[in-house]
Amino acid sequence: MHGNFNNHESSEHSKHGKQRGWHHHVEESEYRGHGRDHGGWGRHRHEEFEHSEHGEGRHHTSWNLVEEEGHRRGGRRERIERGMLRYLLLDALHHGPKHGYEIIKWLEEQTYGRYAPSPGTVYPTLQLLEDQGLLLAQRVDEKSIYRLSESGEKDLDSRADFIRDFWERNGHPIPSPAMQLEAEFVYEDLQDLQRTVAKGIRMTKDPQSLLSFRQALERCKNEIRHVLTSGAVPLQTSQEKPQRGPQLPPRELEAAIARLFAVEDEALRQTTIRAKEQGLPSIQIAPLQGKLLQVLARASQARKILEIGALAGYSGIWLARALPEDGRLITLEIDITHAEVVRESFRLAQVDDRAEVRVGPALETLPQIAAEGPFDLIFIDADKGGYPQYLEWALKLARPGSIIVADNCVLGGDGLEDVHKPVNSPTGIRAYNQRVSHDKALCSIALPIGSGMTVAVVLNKEEQE
Ligand SMILES: C[S@@+](CC[C@H](N)C(=O)[O-])C[C@H]1O[C@@H](n2cnc3c(N)ncnc32)[C@H](O)[C@@H]1O
Numbered sequence: 001m002h003g004n005f006n007n008h009e010s011s012e013h014s015k016h017g018k019q020r021g022w023h024h025h026v027e028e029s030e031y032r033g034h035g036r037d038h039g040g041w042g043r044h045r046h047e048e049f050e051h052s053e054h055g056e057g058r059h060h061t062s063w064n065l066v067e068e069e070g071h072r073r074g075g076r077r078e079r080i081e082r083g084m085l086r087y088l089l090l091d092a093l094h095h096g097p098k099h100g101y102e103i104i105k106w107l108e109e110q111t112y113g114r115y116a117p118s119p120g121t122v123y124p125t126l127q128l129l130e131d132q133g134l135l136l137a138q139r140v141d142e143k144s145i146y147r148l149s150e151s152g153e154k155d156l157d158s159r160a161d162f163i164r165d166f167w168e169r170n171g172h173p174i175p176s177p178a179m180q181l182e183a184e185f186v187y188e189d190l191q192d193l194q195r196t197v198a199k200g201i202r203m204t205k206d207p208q209s210l211l212s213f214r215q216a217l218e219r220c221k222n223e224i225r226h227v228l229t230s231g232a233v234p235l236q237t238s239q240e241k242p243q244r245g246p247q248l249p250p251r252e253l254e255a256a257i258a259r260l261f262a263v264e265d266e267a268l269r270q271t272t273i274r275a276k277e278q279g280l281p282s283i284q285i286a287p288l289q290g291k292l293l294q295v296l297a298r299a300s301q302a303r304k305i306l307e308i309g310a311l312a313g314y315s316g317i318w319l320a321r322a323l324p325e326d327g328r329l330i331t332l333e334i335d336i337t338h339a340e341v342v343r344e345s346f347r348l349a350q351v352d353d354r355a356e357v358r359v360g361p362a363l364e365t366l367p368q369i370a371a372e373g374p375f376d377l378i379f380i381d382a383d384k385g386g387y388p389q390y391l392e393w394a395l396k397l398a399r400p401g402s403i404i405v406a407d408n409c410v411l412g413g414d415g416l417e418d419v420h421k422p423v424n425s426p427t428g429i430r431a432y433n434q435r436v437s438h439d440k441a442l443c444s445i446a447l448p449i450g451s452g453m454t455v456a457v458v459l460n461k462e463e464q465e
Helices: 010-016 057-065 085-094 100-110 119-131 150-157 160-170 177-203 207-230 250-261 266-277 287-299 314-320 336-348 362-372 384-397 429-438
Strands: 027-029 044-046 135-140 143-148 304-308 328-333 355-359 375-380 398-406 442-447 453-458
Touching (some): 085 100, 085 119, 085 143, 085 150, 085 160, 100 143, 119 135, 119 143, 150 160, 266 314, 266 336, 287 375, 287 398, 304 314, 314 328, 314 336, 314 355, 314 375, 328 336, 336 355, 355 362, 362 384, 384 398, 384 429, 429 442, 429 453
Parallel strands (some): 304 328
Antiparallel strands (some): 027 044, 135 143, 398 453
């Protein structure tokens, strides 16, 4: 029940309280017993409900006769919905035969004093239940001892939810005032958190941010579980230093890094704009990845670079710009239309003196360029099913110290799981990762950048473990 605690809903209810149904008022009390809205203590709204003719009409007249209310006890009280006392009486007798006063005491004790119905409401209700055949009464020493009849058990069963909720609220000791106050704060924080998350969900347009919300909530739940089991807040591990300042979700973080480290110039921007205009898909690498390729090319002092999968030449431009004047980039492209766009891109970016595109299926072109190797850096970014074969070729065309990079290798984790799937699995990415991560001739890592890049360095014999 997530209602506005301050709403007084009598008018709403009386609007519906018509025909043969009857309604109750909604009662709000400043309450320090256990509240249902919270599942704990706090301000508690007792919401009563309308019974229609489709409900339990057979009780209507008799219920109206009975006023039920718990006593106020030491500032704590439990009030129950009108008409529900009968089920508490039935429940008391379900736990053994009792006379009227014993029932009152039993309820008072079991609720730790929260609820003690008055004799003035209990005795008429017992009489009513007996008349309805739900109780059996036996006179012993001037007192009636009651026990449940079979139909009484059934009637009680029909309200099992109410009974369960009642005991969840009331069947445990009352916490100290200090505990109650702290608990109020916890509930307020919880509601605040719920509002914040709901607002975040409404405002965000990025699925990655939603994933980050879930991860943050998971961390919070884990910490609370830890407190529950060990009674203490978990120690921060060295990787989980207290966080300072706003935390950006991964995509925004990449964009922020790119703004600082990988700013596109006009030639690069125009490359993607022209590619779009020509109807090419926007599946080029991100600026951050382009810069990473440049860093790797520079680190390996690359003079010859091979790329498999050119599209419009965007990544090719990043790579070609990391080459010395006499360096060479060969990029392979199956689609002749794409290849034409690539040529124009290289010309406009003024790297056409060192970068060229070769047209055809890569597996046919690769054997033809074997004589032009070895290549210092090889970037694989074509059809994903071909990755394992491209890796074979990359290893043939590389030298010790060469770097082999492949794009789209993490795919939100899909590229990493189930690495034992056959090498010709649909994407080939898992097989690729399996191979580069285990091959002794390679030192490799997958990076969660873009949709994930795997970087591998070819080792010489002495370097291999
Ligand atoms: C993801 S795009 C390349 C993006 C490019 N590396 C960039 O970041 O700017 C993949 C390209 O590989 C090409 N391709 C697909 N299968 C190929 C194959 N068997 N041989 C060569 N190129 C292929 C596609 O036509 C497409 O242009």
